[in-house]
Amino acid sequence: MVILSILILNKAGGLIYQRDFNEGLNKLSSNDYLVLAGTFHGVHAITSRISPVPGSGGLEVLESDQFRVQCFQTLTGTKFLIFAEPHQPNIDVICRRVYELYADYVMKNPFYQIEMPIRCEQFDRQLVAYIKPKQ
Amino acid sequence: MPIYSFYIFDRHCECIYVKQWLERERERSSFRPQTANSTISSPATLSEKRVSTPIDAPTNARPPHGRLSVQDDAKLVFGVVFSLRNMVRKLSGPDDNFISYRTSSYKLHYYETPTNLKFVMLTDIRMDNLRVALHQIYINLYVEFVTKNPLSPVEHKGGEGVACELFELGLERFVQTIQDV
Numbered sequence: 001m002v003i004l005s006i007l008i009l010n011k012a013g014g015l016i017y018q019r020d021f022n023e024g025l026n027k028l029s030s031n032d033y034l035v036l037a038g039t040f041h042g043v044h045a046i047t048s049r050i051s052p053v054p055g056s057g058g059l060e061v062l063e064s065d066q067f068r069v070q071c072f073q074t075l076t077g078t079k080f081l082i083f084a085e086p087h088q089p090n091i092d093v094i095c096r097r098v099y100e101l102y103a104d105y106v107m108k109n110p111f112y113q114i115e116m117p118i119r120c121e122q123f124d125r126q127l128v129a130y131i132k133p134k135q
Numbered sequence: 136m137p138i139y140s141f142y143i144f145d146r147h148c149e150c151i152y153v154k155q156w157l158e159r160e161r162e163r164s165s166f167r168p169q170t171a172n173s174t175i176s177s178p179a180t181l182s183e184k185r186v187s188t189p190i191d192a193p194t195n196a197r198p199p200h201g202r203l204s205v206q207d208d209a210k211l212v213f214g215v216v217f218s219l220r221n222m223v224r225k226l227s228g229p230d231d232n233f234i235s236y237r238t239s240s241y242k243l244h245y246y247e248t249p250t251n252l253k254f255v256m257l258t259d260i261r262m263d264n265l266r267v268a269l270h271q272i273y274i275n276l277y278v279e280f281v282t283k284n285p286l287s288p289v290e291h292k293g294g295e296g297v298a299c300e301l302f303e304l305g306l307e308r309f310v311q312t313i314q315d316v
Contacts, residue, residue, distance in 0.1 A: 024227070025226045025227055026225065026226055026227060026228060028225065028226070032225070036222060036225070036226075039218050039222060040222065042218070043214075043215050043218050043219060043222075046211050046214060046215050047215055047236070047238055047243075048238065049203070049211060050203075050208055050211045050212055050215065050257075051238065051240055051241055052139035052140060052155075052157045052241055052257055053139070053157075053240045053241060055240065056238050056239055056240035056241060057238055057239040057240070058238060059236050059237075059238055060236075060237055060238050060239060061236060061237045062219065062223075062233070062235075062236040062237075063233075063234045063235050063236065063264075064223045064227065064231050064232060064233050064234055065230075065231050065232045065234065066227045066228075066231045067226070067227060067231075083226075
C-alpha cells in the first residue's frame with residue numbers, strides 16, 4: 001500500500017491536518033497547503049452543482065498521471081483527502097479507517113478544540129502505524 | 136452508458152463549443168437550443184454565426200429545476216478543470232496531467248492539447264477513461280474540420296467557426312460509437 005499524503009479539511013474548507021507518508025508529491029509551503037485546501041473545498045462544492053443528473057454529491061475520486069485522490073466527506077462536512085498511487089485499490093476502506101482513528105483519537109481528546117488544527121500525538125502515532133507497515 | 140455533455144475551451148479560457156446530449160433525452164424543450172437539430176437539416180454556412188452551439192442561447196432563459204443556463208454551466212466547468220489542473224501541477228510537477236474526476240453520479244474527462252485547447256466530456260460514472268477518445272476528437276475532427284478549414288478564423292471568438300457541419304456530424308457519430316460500447 002502506497003499512500004502519499006493525507007489531508008483533513010474542516011467544514012469551512014480550512015486545513016486542519018496534513019501529513020506526507022511517502023515520496024511522490026512536491027513539498028509545498030504551509031501557506032500553499034492552506035490555499036490548496038481552500039481551492040479543493042470550493043471545487044468540491046461546484047462539482048456537485050454542475051452535475052448533469054440531479055442529486056449528485058461532490059467530487060469523490062480525482063485521477064492524474066501520477067497520483068489519485070480519494071475524497072471522503074463525513075456527514076458533518078469534514079473532508080478526508082487521501083493521495084495515493086494511481087492504481088491503489090480499496091482507498092475508500094482506508095478513508096473509513098482514518099475517519100475512525102480521527103473519531104477515536106482527535107474527537108475524543110478533551111484538549112482538542114473543534115475545527116482547529118489537529119495536534120494530537122496519539123492520532124499521529126496511530127495513523128503512522130496504520131499506514132506505514134503495509135508497504 | 137450515456138454521455139451527458141462535451142465542451143471545448145480555447146487558450147483564452149473561452150468556451151468555444153458546447154454540446155449537451157442529456158437535454159434531448161429528457162425532452163426538456165424550453166432548455167433546448169433553438170437549432171439543436173440544425174446539424175443535419177439546415178445547410179451549414181461557416182460565415183454565419185451558428186446557433187447550434189447553445190453559447191448563443193439567451194441567458195435569461197432560465198432552465199427549470201434551478202439548473203444553470205448552458206453558458207453558466209460552461210463557466211463553472213471551466214473553473215473546475217482549471218483549478219484541478221493547476222492543483223495537480225502544483226502537487227506533482229508540470230509534466231503531470233489531470234485526467235478525470237468522478238462524483239457519485241457523473242464523471243468528467245479532461246484532455247488538454249499542447250496549445251492549451253481543453254476538451255472536457257461529462258459521462259456516466261461507469262465509463263472508462265476517455266482521454267484517448269478526446270484525443271481522437273481533437274486529431275480526427277477538430278484538426279481536420281476546424282483547423283484545416285480555410286474559411287475558419289484562427290481564433291474562435293464566441294465559438295465562431297467551430298460548429299461547422301462536418302465537425303458536428305463527426306462528433307455526433309463518434310459519440311454514438313462510444314455510447315454503444
